[in-house]
Amino acid sequence: MRSAVLIPCYNEAKTVAKVVADFRRALPDAEIWVFDNASSDDTAALALGAGARVRRVPAKGKGNVVRTMFREVEADVYLMVDGDDTYPAEHALALLEDVIEGRADMVVGTRLEQHDSDSFRRFHGFGNKLVRWSIGRLFGQPVRDVLSGYRAFSRRFVKSMPVLSRGFEIETEMTVFAMANAFVLSERTVPYGVRPEGSESKLNTFRDGFRVLRTIGFLFKDLRPLLFFGTAALLAALASVGFGAFVVHEYSLTGAVTHPSTAVLAAALALTAFILLATGLILDTVNRRSNEILRLITDQVVRYKSE
CATH class of the missing domain: 1.10.287 (Helix Hairpins)
Structure with a gap:
């Protein structure tokens, strides 16, 4: 089956080459795509040098990147992973397995069971629990990790989803879209690492947390x-x-x-x-x-x- 690894990046020059190399080894037959979201560093050049296909997305925001990825890349199965080197490439085949075998349309690599003490910033754990609780109550399906950036998708899911989000609320939108449209969602536990020194998260705890909760409310109104x-x-x-x-x-x-x-x-x-x-x-x-x-x-x- 044709497989594609989709790596959204914004100023990930310190890690993107390693991420591309790791997933090249884990999935040697896959097409590796790096979508550079208007980075101000050498992310695009380093990704290209590591052997990835690079596509620049000028509209800032992870949701805008995912929309471009889903519309432009053709494959039978897809794997999306952040470019910050916090997700292990050796679990890529495990995530893709349910999709390849037709048992799931989206597989989420859940991080909350296995992670380092410094993996999450202050309040991020509480925010994830609040989001999980909200989605479980409103949509009637419990999930272990809503905000994970490590996911596998079927072609049917990718080509069905009209991505509406612009920022980090995209993971919430994907999860809710799968629940509301009878796509089969499964989860696999993956270890979650720590960003290397000098690499910083682009997530704003309170601003992006508010956007995620607002997105849940709007999706509940629209889909239910x-x-x-x-x-x-x-x-x-x-x-x-x-x-x-x-x-x-x-x-x-x-x-x-x-x-x-x-x-x-x-x-x-x-x-x-x-x-x-x-x-x-x-x-x-x-x-x-x-x-x-x-x-x-x-x-x-x-x-x-x-x-």
Whole structure:
């Protein structure tokens, strides 16, 4: 099968040549691609010298890089890995195995079980747990590591996913997209190392953490509209019943409505609940039809390219 290793990089001159060489040894038949995200150092030149195919992506942000990778590289199976030399190349075949055998569309190399004490910066562990908890609650499927940059994909997944993220929230989007569209997701434990001295993470703990949580909320609304708007409709309906009960109780005692504003609020909340529920039902139907069309088109594209 045609395989491709996709390495997104931004200012990884200290590590990119080693990463390319390691994955060349681990997957000698694979095409090694380095996507240089407007680096200001010698990342592109060093990757080229190490034998990789280099593609420059001027639009900054990991999501923009992944969009370019997924659209431009043709293969049957894909392996994505960060260029910071924290993921072991010797686990590449293990990640690809489930995809090659047809048991999974995306395999995530989970880092949280095996890592050095200095692998994660302060608050990163808590942030990952918060993201895992949020996705498990909202999408009903527990995952061990949402933010891992070490993943294997099937061609069908790569050519189906309309990458919308621009930054580090891309891993969250890929995970949620797989869950919401019935792609088979599996996880394999991989050891996670420490960046070498002089190499710095580009992840901003609070800014990018907020973006990830915001992305989860938007994806929940877009991919689970009936549950999102249905929950809002239920809350509005319960509030309407509460205010309405107060008005009815008052009328039963006095024979008059002395708080007309409360009665108007109860009626408005009831109308809001109806509108929210109708919105959820309509968007859910549209979403289902759109997914059906997307899958049919993707299946045809994948079959045509395979032939």
